[in-house]
Every structure is written in structure tokens, then in C-alpha cells.
Amino acid sequence: MxxxxxxxxxxxxxxxxxxxxxxxxxxxxxxxxxxxxxxxxxxxxxxxxxxxxxxxxxxxxxxxxxxxxxxxxxxxxxxxxxxxxxxxxxxxxxxxxxxxxxxxxxxxxxxxxxxxxxxxxxxxxxxxxxxxxxxxxxxxxxxxxxxxxxxxxxxxxxxxxxxxxxxxxxxxxxxxxxxxxxxxxxxxxxxxxIPFMPEVPSPRTAKVVVSVGRLTDQKGIDMLLDTWAEVAPRHPDWRLRIYGSGEDEEILRKQCTSLGLDGSVEWMGATADVPGALRGGSVFVLSSRGEGFPLAVMEAMAAALPCAAFDCAPGVHEIVRDGEDGLLAARGNTGELARRLDTLMSDKGLRDRMGEAARVNIQRYxxxxxxxxxxxxxxxxxx
The missing domain is CATH 3.40.50.2000 (Glycogen Phosphorylase B;)
Structure with missing residues (x-):
């Protein structure tokens, strides 16, 4: 020894x-x-x-x-x-x-x-x-x-x-x-x-849903776009802001256009300032087909954002306490994820309570x- x-x-x-x-x-x-x-x-x-x-x-x-x-x-x-x-x-x-x-x-x-x-x-x-x-x-x-x-x-x-x-x-x-x-x-x-614990959390004032991740099949951005197609008509003043780059970008942009979402989806590219990206949003969304212990969710919670996520791995439901600091949907169920997003986007009081709980709870890591x-x-x- x-x-x-x-x-x-x-x-x-x-x-x-x-x-x-x-x-x-x-x-x-x-x-x-x-x-x-x-x-x-x-x-x-x-x-x-x-x-x-x-x-x-x-x-x-x-x-x-x-x-x-x-x-x-x-x-x-x-x-x-x-x-x-x-x-x-x-x-x-x-x-x-x-x-x-x-x-x-x-x-x-x-x-x-x-x-x-x-x-x-x-x-x-x-x-x-x-x-x-x-x-x-x-x-x-x-x-x-x-x-x-x-x-x-x-x-x-x-x-x-x-x-x-x-x-x-x-x-x-x-x-x-x-x-x-x-x-x-x-x-x-x-x-x-926790990748970082920002001193200044998100004020959750912008009507923006944030996604951060590579534009690959695993991250399920195609399913996110299908989800957003259900949510966007009910919330015309909200935007989906997608941060990331990857091999599927071209086909995803074409899907976005075909769904009529170009006016409500913002393609931000890769970012070196994840805390800044998260501060600009009020809700975080994870649409992955599979994960381990997703850093992006931890980063969002540290920034005081409530998460709507596919429950695609044990790491997701270990990090997110469903109904307390975020809302989970069955993996791949875009209709259910759309309802979870709608719940958070419709209720500022709920967003604030869950966002504050997220920032506290994530400190166990x-x-x-x-x-x-x-x-x-x-x-x-x-x-």
C-alpha cells in the first residue's frame, strides 16, 4: 500500500x-x-x-x-x-x-x-x-x-x-x-x-427550450423535432434552440423544414459556452435514444432549468426526480414528451419551482x- x-x-x-x-x-x-x-x-x-x-x-x-x-x-x-x-x-x-x-x-x-x-x-x-x-x-x-x-x-x-x-x-x-x-x-x-456549478443560474424569463448535444442518431434530435411539431402550435411565442453539430445536421434541417418548424427552431451550432447557452433558456429537453449518465442534463439542472426528458437510461431517472425537478416521458414516446414540455411551458410557477429544486438536488453530485x-x-x- x-x-x-x-x-x-x-x-x-x-x-x-x-x-x-x-x-x-x-x-x-x-x-x-x-x-x-x-x-x-x-x-x-x-x-x-x-x-x-x-x-x-x-x-x-x-x-x-x-x-x-x-x-x-x-x-x-x-x-x-x-x-x-x-x-x-x-x-x-x-x-x-x-x-x-x-x-x-x-x-x-x-x-x-x-x-x-x-x-x-x-x-x-x-x-x-x-x-x-x-x-x-x-x-x-x-x-x-x-x-x-x-x-x-x-x-x-x-x-x-x-x-x-x-x-x-x-x-x-x-x-x-x-x-x-x-x-x-x-x-x-x-x-x-457536475460538470460545473454556475454562480449565476438562468432567470428562466426567455421563452426558449434548450437542447445541447451532438446531431447524431443517439441524441434523437429527429424525435425532438417531431415532438416540437406537436408543441409549437400551442406556444407560438416559444422557440426551440438546438446547440450542437454532427453528421446528421443536413437531414435534420430538412426534416425541420418539412415539418414547417423553421420559424420556431434555431440551429445554434456547437458552443464552447454551455453555461451561457443554458442561461438563455427556461426549459431543457433531452430526446436521446440512449444515454449513460448525461452530462447535459446535469449542466441544465445546475443552471436551474427544469428538464423534460425521455427516460432512456437508469442514469436519467437517477438524476431527474420525476415530478420534483423535471418531468420524464417513456423513451421514444414523442407525444408524451410533447405533453411534458407543454406542462412546463404553460406554467411559469411550476418551471420556477422545479428549476430551483433542480439546482439544489444536483449538488449531490x-x-x-x-x-x-x-x-x-x-x-x-x-x-
Missing amino acids: TADPRRDIFFVSNSVDELGGVTSWSHQMARLFTGRGHRVHVIGVTDPEVVQELGELPYPTSTLYDVHPPRVGPARGIRGRLDLAERRRRAERAAGMREQAAKLSVLFRAARPGAVVIVTQVWAMEWVKLADTSGATVIGMSHESFAYSRVTSRFGRVRRHYRDVDRMLTLTREDADLWIRQGLDNASFMPNP STDEIVRRWEQLFVFLER
């Missing part, structure tokens, strides 16, 4: 600076741990296609590959196994993985006793498994709900690659229990901390509390 409570902590992710919640979380935790005196290093496997601006960082970052590793598919049947080109790509990829994993081994071996390796995404775990992690605690994380993971290729990889780590962490107890039933007896949970829980976990796993 280490006498010095300060540790070497490595975050290993798909990339250092890809756009998305996992990256935001990783750098938030890296800053918090650095502030506590730990020595932090953030490592990515490859460079992303879409970069998130991170600003100046108080800790080093590294990326293993200069170019993306060769993509290979599963070898199905005799023909797949005999495909010489595919076999060559597989051999090149395997050799490259060993070469890059050796870089990780050098970093891990140079760490002080009590080092911790936090693998934030299961794809990155494929390289960590090939590295020398002897003497270090290895924690593997899944930042999405069990249900959402189950319909993706990540489900099998989590079961395969996280089975032998020191701890597999989900974001809620409910999801951890589901993974335990899959045979991962090392599963537990750790919620996200304060950064001090979550960092304390992480440090307790480090000590427990080192025994």
Missing part, C-alpha cells in the same frame, strides 16, 4: 480530444485529480475525425497512432479465413497493436507504486490488455447504459475485455447489477460529477463528493 496518497493516474480513451461526453468527463476528472496532487496522463489510441477544443491542459497527453490502425471485419466462414488480403490486414493490425501497447508499457512501468489505469472506453482496452500493467490497478468503464450497450458491438467487448480488470464501473447501480448478471462479478458503479469516492476506491482496490 502506498504511503503517499498522491498517485500516477492514466486515462486511456479512444482519443484525447474527440467530440463527446466521455472526452469532457475524462478531462474534467483529470483536472480534478491534478488539483488534488495526483500526477495525471491522458492517452488516446488515435486522433479523432471531429476535434473538441480543450484549451491549455495542466497535464500531459499522448496519442499512440499517427494514422488510424487498419480496419478489419470478423472472419466469417472458410472464405473469410482464407482471404489473403484480409489476413494480411489482420497481421498488420496485430503487429501494430503490440507495438503501440509497448508504448503504454513504458509509461506504466515508469509510474510510482499505487498507479491507476482508468480505461474510459472498451475499444481502448484492447491495447491496455496487451500492455504490462503489473503493479497497477486497472479500472474499465462503460459510459452508456446496459440496455444501449446491449444492441451494439461494445456489449460483447465489455464482457470479453473487462472480465479480468480490477473493477468494471458503470454509472448507476442498476446498470452494474445487470452486468453482474452477465458474469462480470467485478462490476460496480460511479456517477459523474458535487465534484468534491465524487473525487472522494474515487480516491476511496483506489485505496480499496490496492489492498
Whole structure:
């Protein structure tokens, strides 16, 4: 056991600076741990296609590959196994993985006793498994709900690659229990901390509903537009303000036009000032098909906005107390989400009560509390 409570902590992710919640979380935790005196290093496997601006960082970052590793598919049947080109790509990829994993081994071996390796995404775990992690605690994380993971290729990889780590962490107890039933007896949970706690909350005076998130299928902006098509005629003086960018932007804008919503929907693009975006609204809406422990909802509640959200993951109904600080609708039920929005948009007194309750309730995920829980976990796993 280490006498010095300060540790070497490595975050290993798909990339250092890809756009998305996992990256935001990783750098938030890296800053918090650095502030506590730990020595932090953030490592990515490859460079992303879409970069998130991170600003100046108080800790080093590294990326293993200069170019993306060769993509290979599963070898199905005799023909797949005999495909010489595919076999060559597989051999090149395997050799490259060993070469890059050796870089990780050098970093891990140079760490002080009590080092911790936090693998934030299961794809990155494929390289960590090939590295020398002897003497270090290895924690593997899944930042999405069990249900959402189950319909993706990540489900099998989590079961395969996280089975032998020191701890597999989900974001809620409910999801951890589901993974335990899959045979991962090392599963537990750790919620996200509040990304920020603005000194000045939203006054909730503007007739604006705010959405913040990538314009991708997961975030369900198509369902949000269908929802807004039901709400907007009843509230012609309200606007839906959508912050974010992504691969589906063009098709979503066409959908908006076809629904006749161009006069009430504002496409704001990506923003580096989320607190400012939230202060300009009175209600927050989450329309995702799947989530883990959504940072955007936490940010909105910290800004004193009541949320109307699809109950698409255990993390959502753990954060939002339905009827107290927000209103939940069944996942994918746009009519129900429209009714929840209508309720909040029609009643300023209700918006104010729920918004104030949201700002108070979300403080149970304060950064001090979550960092304390992480440090307790480090000590427990080192025994």
C-alpha cells in the first residue's frame, strides 16, 4: 500500500480530444485529480475525425497512432479465413497493436507504486490488455447504459475485455447489477460529477427550450423535432434552440423544414459556452435514444432549468426526480414528451419551482463528493 496518497493516474480513451461526453468527463476528472496532487496522463489510441477544443491542459497527453490502425471485419466462414488480403490486414493490425501497447508499457512501468489505469472506453482496452500493467490497478468503464450497450458491438467487448480488470464501473447501480448478471462479478458503479456549478443560474424569463448535444442518431434530435411539431402550435411565442453539430445536421434541417418548424427552431451550432447557452433558456429537453449518465442534463439542472426528458437510461431517472425537478416521458414516446414540455411551458410557477429544486438536488453530485469516492476506491482496490 502506498504511503503517499498522491498517485500516477492514466486515462486511456479512444482519443484525447474527440467530440463527446466521455472526452469532457475524462478531462474534467483529470483536472480534478491534478488539483488534488495526483500526477495525471491522458492517452488516446488515435486522433479523432471531429476535434473538441480543450484549451491549455495542466497535464500531459499522448496519442499512440499517427494514422488510424487498419480496419478489419470478423472472419466469417472458410472464405473469410482464407482471404489473403484480409489476413494480411489482420497481421498488420496485430503487429501494430503490440507495438503501440509497448508504448503504454513504458509509461506504466515508469509510474510510482499505487498507479491507476482508468480505461474510459472498451475499444481502448484492447491495447491496455496487451500492455504490462503489473503493479497497477486497472479500472474499465462503460459510459452508456446496459440496455444501449446491449444492441451494439461494445456489449460483447465489455464482457470479453473487462472480465479480468480490477473493477468494471458503470454509472448507476442498476446498470452494474445487470452486468453482474452477465458474469462480470467485478462490476460496480460511479456517477459523474457536475460538470460545473454556475454562480449565476438562468432567470428562466426567455421563452426558449434548450437542447445541447451532438446531431447524431443517439441524441434523437429527429424525435425532438417531431415532438416540437406537436408543441409549437400551442406556444407560438416559444422557440426551440438546438446547440450542437454532427453528421446528421443536413437531414435534420430538412426534416425541420418539412415539418414547417423553421420559424420556431434555431440551429445554434456547437458552443464552447454551455453555461451561457443554458442561461438563455427556461426549459431543457433531452430526446436521446440512449444515454449513460448525461452530462447535459446535469449542466441544465445546475443552471436551474427544469428538464423534460425521455427516460432512456437508469442514469436519467437517477438524476431527474420525476415530478420534483423535471418531468420524464417513456423513451421514444414523442407525444408524451410533447405533453411534458407543454406542462412546463404553460406554467411559469411550476418551471420556477422545479428549476430551483433542480439546482439544489444536483449538488449531490458535487465534484468534491465524487473525487472522494474515487480516491476511496483506489485505496480499496490496492489492498
